[in-house]
Amino acid sequence: MHDKNRSLVDLDKHALIHPYTNLANHQRTGPLVIERGDGIHVIDENGKSYIEGLAGLWSTALGFSEPELAAAAAKQFDALPTYHSFNGMATRPMIELANRLKDMVPISDGRVFFANSGSEINDTVIKLIWYTNNILGRPEKKKIITRMRSYHGVTLATASMTGLGTCHDGFDLPLDRFFKCMCPDYYREGLPGESEEQFSERCADDLRKLIEHEGAGTIAAFYADPVIAGGGVVPPPAGYFDRVQKILKENQILFVADEVICGFGRTGRAFASDTYHLQPDVITVAKALSSAYLPISAAIVAPTIWEPLISGSEKYDAFAHGFTYSGHPVSAAVALRTLEIYEERSIFQHVQSVGKHFAQRIDSFAGHPMVGDIRRVGLLGGIEFSSDPATKAQFDKLLKVGSFCSQKCQNHGLIIRNMGDIIAFCPPLIISEPEIDEMFRRFELALAETWQMAKANA
Structure with missing residues (x-):
């Protein structure tokens, strides 16, 4: 039992390991x-x-x-404070939230999978894509391409996708199967006299060369945060995504839009995919989904991914992936009320x-x-x-x-x-x-x- 006379700062230093913190400095300065x-x-x-x-x-x-979100949580706590979604179980908030999300995104006839954080949902999508390719008889199509300085999470797989060295140093990362193309930072990477359009063409060419080198038949997906936020707030240069999406379609490579930061109005539209006219096969969301009041994340996936999952159960029986708190009813209720507030206000x-x-x-x-x-x-x-x-x-x-x-x-x-x-x-x-x-x-x-x-x- 801790000493009640010790300060919170002192208690913190003697109990917590803080994420993304210089732990040596923290022992001196505290929180x-x-x-x-x-x-x-x-x-x-x-x-x-x-x-x-x-x-x-x-x-x-x-x-x-925001009192409305606290009220939504309290109401759901009174009705059903927790339940799971394994073995075909469901709760009203989870069903209603999934349907609202699939209707919001620029993906036709999508299906929704819930997790608890951006890292978890991005990690989940990697597994879904690998699983789908196995079902479709493409076991060699597993490589993932992301961009330098991008951020997609810190699990073993998502940290491998993240293009920041600090997420790799000392962790024996990145893992195999994960590759990086250049960061589309026109300010830092653009050449003297090079226009934005010319720079975008050079970025696209870098992606094209990587695909040719690795072989399109071995590459499962290209993962992009529409605006690279954690790597320095880098919006796409003019013409960038038009060129990238064309290359992906030509090579039958899935496009995943990581909207964990950009989703739900951050760029002025519901999704950055709307702002930049993207046509992804998957959109991942978290953070503003519940205004971060409770942990919840989601992936909305196109039929090209979810339909093979169904046939996968013919081969492997149960779809053996999920989390205890996937679609947690209180988190889902708060997220649903959050989306309603976005619309109402x-x-x-x-x-x-x-x-x-x-x-x-x-x-x-x-x-x-x-x-x-x-x-x-x-x-x-x-x-x-x-x-x-x-x-x-x-x-x-x-x-x-x-x-x-x-x-x-x-x-x-x-x-x-x-x-x-x-x-x-x-x-x-x-x-x-x-x-x-x-x-x-x-x-x-x-x-x-x-x-x-x-x-x-x-």
């Missing part, structure tokens, strides 16, 4: 303990309020104090409206002496720092400019996320124009301090 939420704000144990500029983890679309239209102001405010930092590039769509944006914007030179990694700025933002009551020297903004979708102004005012204060530090260490 920031968040006690409660209010709209787009969270409040720590000392009563200090912060604008949550990343919506938690790109996820809390309706803010941190015209949240996606709201994003389109305030997104224009968000764009104006983030674009106003162009021309700052340490801002190299600004990227944004809807209510998702990134600012990349450069020691010399004219040449795109990068700061010395030892300076940790992005981390410094992130900490200064926190000091000024703004929580954001840095990926190296890229600062990401992904506020709750309910944010107002005055709140956008205040978010960027706090960032501007932190940026000024970061610039002073960078100049002092030049």
Whole structure:
């Protein structure tokens, strides 16, 4: 039993292993303990309020104090607090949510599988695709292609798809069967004098060469987050997905759109697949599906995948995949109410409206002496720092400019996320124009301090 006289910070350091945290530093600094939420704000144990500029983890679309979601959870807890979906069992919230999702996505006659997180659902889709190819007599068609700097999760398989070295280092990853093509970052990867369209063609050619090298008959799927968020907020360059989808169709390679971050209004449309005119065979969602109030994720799969699953039971009997909490009734009820709120309050239209102001405010930092590039769509944006914007030179990694700025933002009551020297903004979708102004005012204060530090260490 723990000592009640010890602080939460001290108890944390002696009990928890934190994800995505420098554990050595954490033993010295301890956690920031968040006690409660209010709209787009969270409040720590000392009563200090912060604008949550990343919506938690790109996820809390309706803010941190939505009573309708708490009521939906309480109502379902009273009716049926838990049940499983194994052996053909089902609950009303799970059935209703599945039908609502299949009607929302740009996939005709899809079917829905539920899990608990983005990592789990992306891992599940890999298994579904491999299983389907076995059923269809294509046992060699198993390789998965993703992009450098993409993020798809941290299970053994999804971390292998993720194109970030930090998710591989020390973990004996990536596994076999997983391959990467180039990141479509026009700012960082584009050649001098190369247009966006030309750059997109070069990216497509890189994918084409990889397919030719490995053999189209061995490649099962191409996996893409429509906007690469965790790798630095990288929207697709002009013409990119038109070219990619053409190559995939020519080579009979499935296209999976990972909408775990982009789904449910983040880009101003229901899905980024709508924003960028994608025609995927699978869409995966999580995070904003329940506004992150309870764990739930889903994959909506086309008939080309779910129909072979049925014939698979003729060969293997039960479809032997699933989780205890797949389609958990309370999570499903909260997710269903979340989708209803998006519609009732015209949240996606709201994003389109305030997104224009968000764009104006983030674009106003162009021309700052340490801002190299600004990227944004809807209510998702990134600012990349450069020691010399004219040449795109990068700061010395030892300076940790992005981390410094992130900490200064926190000091000024703004929580954001840095990926190296890229600062990401992904506020709750309910944010107002005055709140956008205040978010960027706090960032501007932190940026000024970061610039002073960078100049002092030049």
